[in-house]
Structure formats: C-alpha cells, structure tokens
Amino acid sequence: MPSRHAEYLDAIGIQRWLLRDGGSAVEPSLDEPSVQSDVVTKKAPVADSEGEWWSLSDEVSACRRCQLHQSRTQTVFGTGNQNADWLFIGEAPGADEDRQGEPFVGRAGQLLTQMILALGYAREQVYIANILKCRPPNNRDPLPDEVRSCEAYLKRQIALIRPKIIVAVGRVAAQNLLKTDTKIGALRGQPYHYGEQQIPLVVTYHPAYLLRSPREKAKAWQDLLLAKQVLQQTQ
Ligand code: URA
Numbered sequence: 141m142p143s144r145h146a147e148y149l150d151a152i153g154i155q156r157w158l159l160r161d162g163g164s165a166v167e168p169s170l171d172e173p174s175v176q177s178d179v180v181t182k183k184a185p186v187a188d189s190e191g192e193w194w195s196l197s198d199e200v201s202a203c204r205r206c207q208l209h210q211s212r213t214q215t216v217f218g219t220g221n222q223n224a225d226w227l228f229i230g231e232a233p234g235a236d237e238d239r240q241g242e243p244f245v246g247r248a249g250q251l252l253t254q255m256i257l258a259l260g261y262a263r264e265q266v267y268i269a270n271i272l273k274c275r276p277p278n279n280r281d282p283l284p285d286e287v288r289s290c291e292a293y294l295k296r297q298i299a300l301i302r303p304k305i306i307v308a309v310g311r312v313a314a315q316n317l318l319k320t321d322t323k324i325g326a327l328r329g330q331p332y333h334y335g336e337q338q339i340p341l342v343v344t345y346h347p348a349y350l351l352r353s354p355r356e357k358a359k360a361w362q363d364l365l366l367a368k369q370v371l372q373q374t375q
Pocket of ligand 1: 237242
C-alpha cells in the first residue's frame with residue numbers, strides 16, 4: 141500500500157518523475173513526513189513584535205511608494221505563521237492573489253501548497269510572502285525600482301518572523317534575494333545565507349514553471365529536501 145508521503149508526491153505528480161528519472165538519488169533518508177499539529181518550534185518573541193507586525197501590515201496596506209498602487213486591487217502582505225521556521229518567498233501577486241489579498245492562491249499556489257504538504261507542513265504552519273506586495277500589470281516582471289520600493293517591507297517581515305530557512309521560489313525571488321543575475325538553474329542545488337542574520341536560503345523553481353514543465357518537479361522536490369536537510373542541521 142502506498143505511504144501517505146508517496147500519495148502526496150503522487151498527487152502533485154512528483155512521484156512519477158522521481159521514478160522515471162531514477163528516484164533513489166532524490167529520496168534522502170528523511171523521516172516520513174506527516175502533517176503535524178505543532179511542528180513549528182516556538183521562538184522567544186521579539187519585544188513588542190506583535191505591535192510591530194500590525195503596524196507594518198497597516199503601512200503596507202496604505203503604501204504608495206511605487207506606481208503599482210494605482211493598478212492594484214489590494215496589497216498582498218503574506219500569509220501563515222508569523223513564528224514559522226519556514227519562509228517561502230515568491231515573485232509578486234498575480235490576478236487571483238490581487239483579488240483575494242493572499243499570496244499563492246491560484247493554480248501555481250495550489251501546487252506550492254501541495255508541495256509544502258508533501259514536506260510535512262500545512263500551509264498555515266509556514267509563512268508565505270512575495271518580493272512585491274502588489275500585482276504588476278499583466279503579470280510582467282517586477283521593475284528594479286518596484287523591488288527597491290518594496291524591499292524594506294520584506295526585510296522587516298523577515299526580521300520579525302526570524303525564519304530558520306528561506307525558500308526562494310522562482311528566478312525573480314532568487315535573483316533579488318541573492319542580488320545576482322545568475323540563472324536559476326545554476327543557483328539551485330546549494331544553500332546560501334541571507335542578510336545580516338545569515339539565514340540559510342535555498343532556491344527552487346517557481347510552481348508556475350513546474351506546471352509548464354512537469355519534468356522539473358523532481359528537481360524542485362530535491363530542492364525542498366535540501367532545505368529540510370539544511371534546517372535539520374541548524375537544530
Ligand atoms: N506567483 C508568485 O510568485 N506569487 C504569488 O503570490 C502568486 C503567484
């Protein structure tokens with residue numbers, strides 16, 4: 141009988157590609173994940189972090205630092221556990237996210253949510269944010285001045301969450317967080333460190349790309365397992 145883990149992987153089409161590509165290399169000796177109710181280790185709260193969090197959230201809602209405020213329906217601050225060990229950072233809200241005010245809720249988001257589940261976490265146990273808080277028109281790439289305008293918000297969020305691992309989801313997130321033009325294929329496969337706090341960071345493909353190129357799902361799964369290994373080494 142297939143394990144729950146295998147079923148999760150199968151549901152997102154990863155199991156098939158693992159088998160086809162000779163899966164043993166990508167199945168490390170990690171514990172069989174199952175969604176746990178209390179996976180996130182409690183961190184001592186930063187003094188008044190709750191108040192800072194809500195004032196940051198209010199600031200973002202009212203933001204007019206770049207032109208994107210003119211075309212957005214609403215800002216998309218982020219979602220999940222403010223005390224999470226895992227922080228997933230994508231590119232920017234798309235049409236669904238702009239409408240609902242929550243990151244990664246469209247088709248690509250559903251795949252990301254399933255991958256998080258396959259890792260052993262519910263979506264609510266991790267934190268999910270984006271490089272940009274507002275949707276670029278027609279889903280174009282974020283412009284450098286938009287990224288610059290929004291950067292301080294994400295940095296403050298990271299400082300408050302204090303994640304133990306950051307997953308840069310897709311090229312735009314990876315290149316902006318790591319301040320590089322290197323292609324994503326060359327960036328993935330090794331851990332980096334982000335910011336003054338030197339938070340471990342792993343790069344993976346964007347789920348929208350995985351929907352177009354399902355063969356790459358096995359590599360994305362390897363990336364998430366690398367992130368899990370890096371996290372385990374810090375504990
Ligand atoms: N793509 C992203 O990078 N972020 C979202 O929130 C949705 C789609």
